Amino acid sequence: MTIPLLEVETLRKNYGALVVTDAVSFDVLPGELHAIIGPNGAGKTTLIHQLSGMLPSNSGRVLFSGEDVTGLSMAARVHRGLARSFQITSIIPAFTARDNVALAVQARSGSSYRFFGDPRREAALNGPAEAVLAEVGLGDRADRVAGTLSHGEKRQLELARALATEPKLLLLDEPLAGTGHEESAAVVAMLKRLKGRYAILLIEHDMEAVFALADRVSVLVYGKIIASGAPAAVRADPLVRQAYLGEDA
Amino acid sequence: MIASRFPYVAAIAFAALALLPLGAMLSGDGFLLSIGTRVMIFAIAAISLDLILGYGAMVSFGHAAFIGIGAYAVGILSAHGVTDLFAHLAAALAAAALFALATGAVSLRTKGVYFIMITLAFGQMIYFLAVSLAAYGGDDGLTLPGRSTLLGSSVLKSPQAFYYLTLMALAAVYLLCRAIVGSRFGRVLQGTRQNAVRMQAIGFEPFRYQIVAYVIAGMLGSVAGVLLANQAEFVSPAYMSWQRSGELIFMTVLGGIGTLTGPLIGAAAYLLLEEVLSHVTEHWKILFGPFLILVVLFARGGIAGLLKGRGL
Numbered sequence: 001m002t003i004p005l006l007e008v009e010t011l012r013k014n015y016g017a018l019v020v021t022d023a024v025s026f027d028v029l030p031g032e033l034h035a036i037i038g039p040n041g042a043g044k045t046t047l048i049h050q051l052s053g054m055l056p057s058n059s060g061r062v063l064f065s066g067e068d069v070t071g072l073s074m075a076a077r078v079h080r081g082l083a084r085s086f087q088i089t090s091i092i093p094a095f096t097a098r099d100n101v102a103l104a105v106q107a108r109s110g111s112s113y114r115f116f117g118d119p120r121r122e123a124a125l126n127g128p129a130e131a132v133l134a135e136v137g138l139g140d141r142a143d144r145v146a147g148t149l150s151h152g153e154k155r156q157l158e159l160a161r162a163l164a165t166e167p168k169l170l171l172l173d174e175p176l177a178g179t180g181h182e183e184s185a186a187v188v189a190m191l192k193r194l195k196g197r198y199a200i201l202l203i204e205h206d207m208e209a210v211f212a213l214a215d216r217v218s219v220l221v222y223g224k225i226i227a228s229g230a231p232a233a234v235r236a237d238p239l240v241r242q243a244y245l246g247e248d249a
Numbered sequence: 250m251i252a253s254r255f256p257y258v259a260a261i262a263f264a265a266l267a268l269l270p271l272g273a274m275l276s277g278d279g280f281l282l283s284i285g286t287r288v289m290i291f292a293i294a295a296i297s298l299d300l301i302l303g304y305g306a307m308v309s310f311g312h313a314a315f316i317g318i319g320a321y322a323v324g325i326l327s328a329h330g331v332t333d334l335f336a337h338l339a340a341a342l343a344a345a346a347l348f349a350l351a352t353g354a355v356s357l358r359t360k361g362v363y364f365i366m367i368t369l370a371f372g373q374m375i376y377f378l379a380v381s382l383a384a385y386g387g388d389d390g391l392t393l394p395g396r397s398t399l400l401g402s403s404v405l406k407s408p409q410a411f412y413y414l415t416l417m418a419l420a421a422v423y424l425l426c427r428a429i430v431g432s433r434f435g436r437v438l439q440g441t442r443q444n445a446v447r448m449q450a451i452g453f454e455p456f457r458y459q460i461v462a463y464v465i466a467g468m469l470g471s472v473a474g475v476l477l478a479n480q481a482e483f484v485s486p487a488y489m490s491w492q493r494s495g496e497l498i499f500m501t502v503l504g505g506i507g508t509l510t511g512p513l514i515g516a517a518a519y520l521l522l523e524e525v526l527s528h529v530t531e532h533w534k535i536l537f538g539p540f541l542i543l544v545v546l547f548a549r550g551g552i553a554g555l556l557k558g559r560g561l
Contacts, residue, residue: 052450054446054449054450073449073454074446074449074450075449075452075453075454078449078450078451078452079452083450083451084450086447086450090444090446090447090450091447092439092440092443092444092447093443094439094443095440099436103436103437103440103451104451104452106433106436106437107451107452107453108452110433111433112433112434112436112437112453112458113433113434113461114432114433114434115425115428115429115432115434115435116428116432117432117433118431118432119432119433119436122433161447161450161451162450162451164451165451165452
């Protein structure tokens with residue numbers, strides 16, 4: 001049996017009496033694309049915040065490569081290979097696309113307590129940054145100021161920043177959110193290219209994309225995982241159809 | 250990036266400052282030298298504030314505390330017979346670093362208005378500490394036996410020598426800050442200003458970089474204090490009153506935050522305008538206040554923003 005890269009054990013998050021994440025357990029295998037779907041308000045983003053370390057959990061554990069990372073900061077998890085993207089695009093608008101990605105490279109290569117010398121001339125930072133930009137299809141946008149990129153390009157840049165941290169596992173929070181039809185096709189194509197090279201936990205609203213990409217799908221409803229399995233099996237599950245796809249059983 | 254926005258203005262400003270003593274000599278107006286020195290001292294403080302305010306989005310309302318620390322390092326050591334400039338500088342830098350580290354570690358746990366309030370509170374704490382130092386003049390302050398000595402000589406008694414020492418200090422602080430904001434460290438600091446959470450998401454712990462910047466800014470601020478004490482040959486708690494901290498913020502905003510050159514111009518504009526208006530009427534603050542409001546309303550980006558708009 002393959003040892004999971006990410007193991008989530010009875011993870012819980014509540015705000016007073018409101019339980020947002022209710023004893024959630026699942027895993028992500030190396031190279032696997034595991035998608036989590038669920039209706040609005042199911043607690044998908046909260047879950048990704050807990051996994052990435054942005055929000056503390058009330059109980060339960062998160063194991064990454066067998067190590068308990070539940071109490072670690074977001075930055076510490078990134079250094080172990082657990083990177084995330086955000087639903088709301090969060091690039092640094094005043095920096096060029098290259099500098100945005102080079103900053104992520106900088107976080108893992110050499111000290112950032114250097115007070116002299118221009119990092120924009122460091123080939124060791126720009127080289128990997130440009131490679132990642134090319135990988136996400138922004139090779140010709142390196143010199144553009146990030147704030148002037150189109151929405152779809154910003155989404156790609158967001159992904160490039162996560163990739164530049166050299167992750168083992170990518171936590172992707174609705175990478176298709178707010179993209180138009182063409183842009184969304186480009187992002188799906190990119191996810192297909194990334195699939196297999198990185199383990200991916202994909203949180204997504206777009207059902208079509210999820211069923212086309214995922215090796216495994218879990219369904220989150222009111223903070224609970226109600227079904228988990230191969231895409232076809234999950235799609236056929238009557239409980240899922242009732243709770244999520246809005247059909248009567 | 251934002252590093253070298255308008256180098257011409259900085260070059261012109263420094264050239265003008267270097268030539269000012271010549272003008273003072275020709276016109277025979279000693280006051281020119283004195284106000285020039287004062288402008289440069291406050292420019293040092295304002296530039297160091299800009300490092301955290303403009304590049305790190307840390308609105309410190311207690312930056313004058315570091316001027317006070319620098320000034321009291323000179324005052325207290327001189328009172329005990331230690332008059333060497335380098336001893337004064339070393340003590341000022343060490344004390345400022347410690348104070349910045351301790352107060353920054355607490356202040357940086359907060360954000361926005363709370364950060365402003367807590368830095369103000371720490372500033373007031375050290376202000377009242379100085380007031381209570383009866384052995385060193387308390388509320389009345391402390392008159393120095395003389396200016397700091399440089400390798401045993403009292404060359405700094407000469408207004409020209411002291412002027413050029415201050416100019417060298419200003420140039421050093423300016424160039425150091427310029428290097429810092431353009432460095433790896435500066436890039437992290439600026440990224441944190443724009444989006445701290447996203448910096449964590451690519452593997453940075455923002456707090457570590459913010460506190461280092463806060464300590465650097467505090468240490469550079471104390472240099473202004475060492476110079477101010479020397480210029481006045483007097484040390485007083487008033488140097489670190491919260492009004493003074495407010496003035497430093499205003500100089501920075503007036504000149505243009507996040508530019509480093511702006512605060513230099515802002516300090517000059519602020520102090521010269523104060524000087525001119527106070528000759529016009531004793532109620533000069535009635536004119537000064539509205540002027541400052543107009544600048545904030547209509548000249549976003551300060552004087553630096555206006556110059557930049559002219560392509561400078």
